Amino acid sequence: xxxxxxxxxxxxxxxxxxxxxxxxxxxxxxxxxxxxxxxxxxxxxxxxxxxxxxxxxxxxxxxxxxxxxxxxxxxxxxxxxxxxxxxxxxxxxxxxxxxxxxxxxxxxxxxxxxxxxxxxxxxxxxxxxxxxxxxxxxxxxxxxxxxxxxxxxxxxxxxxxxxxxxxxxxxxxxxxxxxxxxxxxxxxxxxxxxxxxxxxxxxxxxxxxxxxxxxxxxxxxxxxxxxxxxxxxxxxxxxxxxxxxxxxxxxxxxxxxxxxxxxxxxxxxxxxxxxxxxxxxxxxxxxxxxxxxxxxxxxxxxxxxxxxxxxxxxxxxxxxxxxxxxxxxxxxxxxxxxxxxxxxxxxxxxxxxxxxxxxxxxxxxxxxxxxxxxxxxxxxxxxxxxxxxxxxxxxxxxxxxxxxxxxxxxxxxxxxxxxxxxxxxxxxxxxxxxxxxxxxxxxxxxxxxxxxxxxxxxxxxxxxxxxxxxxxxxxxxxxxxxxxxxxxxxxxxxxxxxxxxxxxxxxxxxxxxxxxxxxxxxxxxxxxxxxxxxxxxxxxxxxxxxxxxxxxxxxxxxxxxx
Numbered sequence: 030x031x032x033x034x035x036x037x038x039x040x041x042x043x044x045x046x047x048x049x050x051x052x053x054x055x056x057x058x059x060x061x062x063x064x065x066x067x068x069x070x071x072x073x074x075x076x077x078x079x080x081x082x083x084x085x086x087x088x089x090x091x092x093x094x095x096x097x098x099x100x101x102x103x104x105x106x107x108x109x110x111x112x113x114x115x116x117x118x119x120x121x122x123x124x125x126x127x128x129x130x131x132x133x134x135x136x137x138x139x140x141x142x143x144x145x146x147x148x149x150x151x152x153x154x155x156x157x158x159x160x161x162x163x164x165x166x167x168x169x170x171x172x173x174x175x176x177x178x179x180x181x182x183x184x185x186x187x188x189x190x191x192x193x194x195x196x197x198x199x200x201x202x203x204x205x206x207x208x209x210x211x212x213x214x215x216x217x218x219x220x221x222x223x224x225x226x227x228x229x230x231x232x233x234x235x236x237x238x239x240x241x242x243x244x245x246x247x248x249x250x251x252x253x254x255x256x257x258x259x260x261x262x263x264x265x266x267x268x269x270x271x272x273x274x275x276x277x278x279x280x281x282x283x284x285x286x287x288x289x290x291x292x293x294x295x296x297x298x299x300x301x302x303x304x305x306x307x308x309x310x311x312x313x314x315x316x317x318x319x320x321x322x323x324x325x326x327x328x329x330x331x332x333x334x335x336x337x338x339x340x341x342x343x344x345x346x347x348x349x350x351x352x353x354x355x356x357x358x359x360x361x362x363x364x365x366x367x368x369x370x371x372x373x374x375x376x377x378x379x380x381x382x383x384x385x386x387x388x389x390x391x392x393x394x395x396x397x398x399x400x401x402x403x404x405x406x407x408x409x410x411x412x413x414x415x416x417x418x419x420x421x422x423x424x425x426x427x428x429x430x431x432x433x434x435x436x437x438x439x440x441x442x443x444x445x446x447x448x449x450x451x452x453x454x455x456x457x458x459x460x461x462x463x464x465x466x467x468x469x470x471x472x473x474x475x476x477x478x479x480x481x482x483x484x485x486x487x488x489x490x491x492x493x494x495x496x497x498x499x500x501x502x503x504x505x506x507x508x509x510x511x512x513x514x515x516x517x518x519x520x521x522x523x524x525x526x527x528x529x530x531x532x533x534x535x536x537x538x539x540x541x542x543x544x545x546x547x548x549x550x551x552x553x554x555x556x557x558x559x560x561x562x563x564x565x566x567x568x569x570x571x572x573x574x575x576x577x578x579x580x581x582x583x584x585x586x587x588x589x590x591x
Contacts, residue, residue, distance in 0.1 A: 074497065077569050078406035079562045082398045084554035087561065091394040091453070094368070095386035095549045102385060103372025104272060104421040104428075105141055105343035112368055112393070116346045116418055119397060123404025125348035128415070128437050136344040139420065139431050143339045144170050145270035150335035153288055155297065156328060163263045165294040168334045170271040173286025175205065175245045176331040179298065179324040182206045184216035185235025185247075188223060195238070199321045202243030205330050207298065208235050209250045209318055216318065240283055246332050247287040250295055259291070264375045274427050275340070276434075286332045301325065345428050346418040347437055350403045352572060354411035361415040361438055362571045363446040363529070364399065364564075365429065365520050366392030367422030371543060386549040388542060391453030393418060395561040402565055410572030415443065419520045422450075429520035433527050440527050444577035445486060447568070448521035448533045452560045455536070455553040464540040471556050473501040475535045477515055480507060481585060483530040486578040490532055493567045498559050506535070509585035530580055532567075534560060 074080060093099075093115065100108035117135035120127075129137040151168055153160045160166055182195040185208035195208075209216075215223070224232055239247055255262065290298070296305050302324050346368070352358035370385025384390070396416055403414060415438060419428030433440065456468035469475055480487035494500055506515045516522060521531040536556075541547040571578070 074562070074566055076407065077566070078402045079565050081402045081405055082558060082562050082565060084558040086401070087394050087398055087557050088549070088552070088554045090397050091386060091390050091552060092549045094393055095384040095390040095547075097382045097384070099384075101372035101383040102368060102370045104369040104424055105143065105341045106372060108372075109343065109369055109420065113344055113346050113418070113420075116368070116393075116397065117348075120346075120348040120400060120416070123401055125350055125400065125404070125416070128347040128349045129344070130347075130437050135346050135348050137347050137432065137435075137437055139343050139345065139428070140275045141272050141341050141343055141421075142275050143270045143272045143341050144336045146170055146266055147335040147337045148267065150333070152331070152333045154331040155294070158297075160294060163267070164291065166288045166290045167259075167263055167266055168332070169284070169287040169289075170266070170334075170336055171284040171286050172334055172336045173246065174333045175286060176329055177203060177205045177245050178326045178329055179248070180204045180206055180321065181299075181302075181304075181319075181324065182208050182235075182239070182321045183318045184209055185238055186216050186219075187233040187238050188219075189231045190226070191223075195321045196242050197321070199323050200242075201239060203245060205246035205248060205332070206239050206244045207248040207250065207324075208239070209252075214252070236285065236287075240285060244285060246330070247285050248295075248298070248330070249287060249289045251289050251291075255289065256292065261374070262289075272341075272421070272424055274421070274431060276431070277427070286334050288332055298324070298328070298330075343420050345420055345432055346416075347432070348400070348416045349438070350400065350414040350416070351409070352411050352413040353409040357411040357572075358413050359442060360412045360577060361443045362410075362412055362568050363415040363417065363443045363524070364396055364449070364568065365417045365419055365446060365524075366396050366449045367420070367428060367520055368393040368418040369420050369423055369428070371423050374545075377545060380545050383543070383545055384548045386547050386552055387451050387453040387536070387539070388547060389422070389450045390549070391451055391536075391552065391557060392449035395449050395452060395557065395564065398561050399565045399568065410569055412444065412572035414568060414572060422520055426520055426523060429523040433523045440529065443524070443529050445483075445571050446521055446524040446529050446531045447564060448519055448524075448531060449564065450519040450533065451536050452534055453536065453552040453554075453557050454539050454541075455556045456539075462540055464538075468537045468539045469503060470501070471553055472559070473503055474560050475506050475515075475537055476502045476504055477507045477533040477535060478521060478525065478530075479532040480504075481509070481516075482525065482582050483578045483580050484582070486530045486532065489570060489574075489578065490567065493570050494563055497566050498563055500559060500563060525584055528580060528584075530578055534564065 094112055099112055100106060102109045102112055120135055127133055127135045129135050146168060148162055151162060153166050180199050180201050182201060185195055187194055226232060299305050303322055304319060367389045370388060371383045373381050396418060400416055417432055421427035452474060454468055455471040456465050479490040494502060506513060519533060521533045525531045
């Protein structure tokens, strides 16, 4: 482990007597030079218990959390529930206060509705031809039963400033529209910069546009990427029910029954018309799509989709390590990670589990290691530390959204939220895999958001690191205009939108991101130890300062939306 120079360092000699526990060092000191010496210099980190966070401890926890027995920790699932109980059991052992809500447990219960396509009651007919589920088409999980003629509507998007209106020359009312826009992807040649102005007036996405014009159904022509993952998408629809939070449902936008057809069926839709599906794909690849046109009114498509619904509970896991100051203990340094992943899939080479060791078993484990270190430390920080293991991050950041909508502690009392999502992988010098080109190195981590809302928080984040292990903090993604939009893609965003300054620690995307091979044996545990210890020391500084970090900058406009 890399060490710093000893400038601004106080060396404290450990005394044999118990009075050594009363020493209160104020700056970071040199690390121990010998593991066997009986009288070694004691650093501030040692006094606070950072040294109790070890690679072997982290490996033990993560090997359990990312094991096959946890079944990929989908939300909701048995594996996620077992992981939640494991976290809560340890929090109780370490002296944490349950903070899940009014029931006095560590669990903040979230009522969810799980919806799965009923394949036996889902049928699609083209005129008199009955199509084969999974072979000719894939349906969305939207219940409906319609029979109508067809109209092609280009990309389906409306852009007022560019004069693009797919329904300028055709009327989709009462018809099923065919659009070249799988999953509301932007049309060829467009970027997010084109989504300027007000949604619904200056631009409208294909689904909302079709609904507003009276269409009764949608056929989305798939692109090459979707077709290349056809089997995976079929398995996702048939094996992984769609889950939604019941309290979020009233705000859900209206939907239309929709299918995504396979190439052989898509071509039959356009047979004898202006274009085949293959021609549309080629045109789209060249950045151009034809104008809208109606299809032969004698061609009718029937879409019948039935959905089975069940109410199921899941949970965030919430605990508080109470501070020592009678006043400041009512304020919180919040620490978060999502403990869910994406679950199970059809076996491939005998492996059906998406273990999610890095995403986000690494963050889940880091929180456990920090909690254990706090529970065993000689003293308590002045402020309380709030731990939240969020569920359903992979579904759309639902666990953090739920907690910030229905907080179990006053949100205005949270001084900072630190989010840990993927800190376990490292790029080796010999790695030439292009999918790992943006993976951080063994002594490096990406830091996002620390400077966006609070100057003080940004300075503190850097200072603690430089005075301790001096990791390489890479700020390349700490940019409101980052095309990867990592600021939007993890749980911290929901805290930031409530005015809480945040810091996000992240190792970067890699070859096993959301893949079956994101497993515990690929984790760099030494890297995790260094990052986790650094975050632990940062928590102590935030919890010990006389004043909370001042929010002196508004959240950038680019980061205020969805």
